[in-house]
Amino acid sequence: MKFSYNWLKEYIPKLPEPKQVADLVTRHAFEVSEIKKQKGDVIFDIDILPNRMPDASSHRGLAQEIAAIMKLNLSAKGGSASGGKSQKSKFNLKKKKLKKNDLEISILDKDTVLRYHGALIKSIKIKPSPKWMQERLGALGIKSINNVVDITNYVMVEYGHPLHAFDYEKIHGRTLTIRKAKADEALETLDGVSHSLSDDILVISDKDRIIDLAGIMGGKNSEMDPKTKTVFLQVATFEPTFVHRASRILKKRTEASLRYSAGIDPNLAGLALERALLLLGELADGTVTGFIDIYPKPVYARHIRFRPEKANQVLGTRIPEKEMTSILQRLSFDVSRKKNAPKELIVKVPSLRRDLELEEDLIEEVGRIYGYDQIEAKRPVGELAPAAIDRHLFFKEKIRDLFRASGFDEVRNYAFIGEKHIADLGPQDRSALIEVENPQSREFSHLRPILLPSLAYAVSEALKFSKDIRYFEVGRVYQWLPVTYRDTPDLERLNLAFAITHAKNQEGSQAFFELKGALDTIFESLGLHDVWYDDVPASPETLTQGVGRFLHPYQFSEIKLGEKKLGIFGMLHPALKKKFNIKDDLSVGEVFLDELIGETEKEKEYRPISKYPAVTRDLAILVPRDVRVVKVLDIIENTGGSLLTDVDLFDMYEGDEIVDGKKNFAFHLIFQSTDRTLKDEEVERVMQNIIKALEENIEWEVRK
């Protein structure tokens, strides 16, 4: 909001130079975002805080604030700045009541208007306003129109209350009705913009039509023109919420709507009207024929209890009571001592300060005028409880570290997805998608239900800059539940997604096993020794919370602990590879971290390390080509008993040297006991049992 230095100086003759004013205002009240020299004046751009709009969005109000900060006196002439040489209004506001024949005002919803004040003025001479007024408005960026309009604007920036002048002859039926608009109504405002209205919007209409958007802007149809003779000058204090809502819906902000939205002291309406009439008499020759003042619930000054001791406790200071009283008085509050309570004061704040209601509000006034910079930092004392470490958070970070240690780079994608990814989701996922009502764009219209689509896309982008991408992401996913949710945290889950690329010239399944190996390492580091990879015969489309759709139908596996699904991984579906234009092999997967972390907590248990040596035996076996490793492993493990602690596949061969369409597996078998050194015969006995069990399959042949 713009303020003129020269104008402020009329209120405060001893005002220091502009830079010092800006510095002090910034430290004690509002940020001065710009100081600009302009035609012999200096214009400040000041960010008046929203709660201070009622009292400080005017030159008179800001001058009051500056005087309080700087311990300076306001000029005795007060509000009579330039123009308005005569000190007293020549109109007596109380005597001439507006006749119903002249103009009838009706307010349909009483709660929409706090005060409706105004005057009918005849014999107006429309002409340009004097040079000093034009210059002053111009400096603040307000265009000069004519003397009457300029006066309304001038009084607004002087007092902070907006005014509006209607051309009386254009008010059909001599009635003004303040009401909510109807859905099919419309109005063209003074700036030539047409608005279609709704019942959320407060308007003023005459007998036939709407002529004003209350608190925002007047209608073109009741605009003054050079021939205007009679003016109805309206100073209405609207209830802030109605103006604010209408201004938001119509996306229309004006100097008036800003002030109305923040709330205005209805008592200001009287002062503003008086001031405007004074100027109208001087600059437009008008004569008042009648006044109206509908003010059913007058607003009075508030009394607030204030305890200096409490103020010092909140601020962390030792400001003497005398100094606090002086600060409050400088802000033009009355301070008195509370009866029978020597440590309490009663502070009377004017209705203009709509922001002050509680003792805390007054503490802020004392604190900022005293100066926050004067408060010395103090180390907090008291019981020092050690910070609690959240287990969930701990494991989340541990998982990040493990992926990083396995050569993965971390990415963070947007929580939003758009049409590009939605089409790929399964029907179930699509129906559970959470949609943004007012999205930024079509690319960010919904919240992601899984991480994988955005990660796969990120990898395709990354491949433009580098080969061998290994990415992971830990992030939240969002979905409606099939049942009613209890609270919003129910709609969110924490997932983990990962991807590895491999240049195409290598063996097709390399990326798959590299990812599987990385996962093994990570699960083991987390103490999850029993994770297994389930070979699911069904098509992946329906599997594992919709992630399966993104995987190659024959190259994927579910990650399980017992029967619990922790996630799924595999090669990216060929259709998506094509869509994202990925030439390299790409293995991807997604894990449900909430499930995983739950399991990690259970699994943490100490396993004793055996003091006795381990014995390793090798076993090689020829099997038909369609036999899978897991089948052989199962037999070995089931027969091996408690002495067999580990089995490792260290070689697989299916080359030409092996006949009959067979392949060769070679394993290390590790035997160990926790209570004794194993004897050769013991191990041998187990080995023979294993071999016997394996060779029960007719085509299998253990090589000896």
Place this chain on the structure above:
Amino acid sequence: MEDLNRLEKEAKGEIAKTASDAVLTNIRTKWLGRKGRLTMVLRGLKDLPEEDRRRVGQEANRLKKTLEDLFEERRVEFREKERVAKEKRVDVTLPGRKMPIGHLHPLTRALREINSIFQSLGFSVVGGPEIETEWYNFDALNIPADHPARDMWDTFWLKTKDRKQKLLLRTHTSPVQIRYMKKHQPPFRIVIPGKVFRHEATDATHEMEFHQLEGLMVDKGISIAHFKHVIGHFFEKFFETKAKKIEVSLRPSFFPFTEPSFEVWISCIFCAPRATARRTSRKGCSVCKYSGGLEVAGAGMVHPTVFHNAGLNPKDVQGFAFGFGVERLVMMKYNIPDIRLFHSSDPRFLRQF
């Protein structure tokens, strides 16, 4: 008969001084060879009187064993040296081979660092939902509907099936204050890092999705003076400015959920550290826009209405809350020019951290 002690000293000295295998062989012959000096001693034993013969014999044989061991020890040493000398000399100027190692996102790193600074001050790290109800995000924080204060947050609203409760993407981490205070008993000392959303156009300094860290310290008698200490300590640690002290300056502001409210400014970490004290001096750099100060956080004393909405009696508790944008601090610290890079999938960015 030579003195065995003197012989031992002399022989050991010679062995120690020997510099090559060839010389060592000569010295061995000199001492232990057929006509070696020690051999001569042993041969002379028979001429000794009976009572000396046994004693000297034992001594001489012990010395012989000692010298043989020493010769052997040195020989092994020389052979090993010769073997190593034949091995290839490595070209240390060749480039090293890198082990594959991944990278954590800069935000992950920064959040860990920030959390640990606050943990060292006794603050616990707490989380909350990103999808919020209108009540938690606004009403509970003393931001009523149709109040211009709501315009301070441009909100993403969600389409909901039931019209009773409006849902949104949280515009700040402050709702977690309410959620936490409802479930716990004071004193509170928590920080809440998390993702927040604003419906605004993105550019180099604006994002629709970014992170905030919210802090809350509530007890009896927690004051603005305490806040100044905590926040000053944090920024000094985070920006690692051990030499120059960061000056914290509070400027009046307005937030519906705090009273008093203020903006937190620190002396610019890139230029004149004391410039905030005198704003009039035109020193500074482009980062602080030649003001010498940086606005880094919003803060205030928790508003009584907020305590009330969280089920606490404002008479019993007092404390401060603060919040700041994490990306902005990380951008300052690592000199990252564009906030949109945090969502980048470009490995040339991600692999820098």
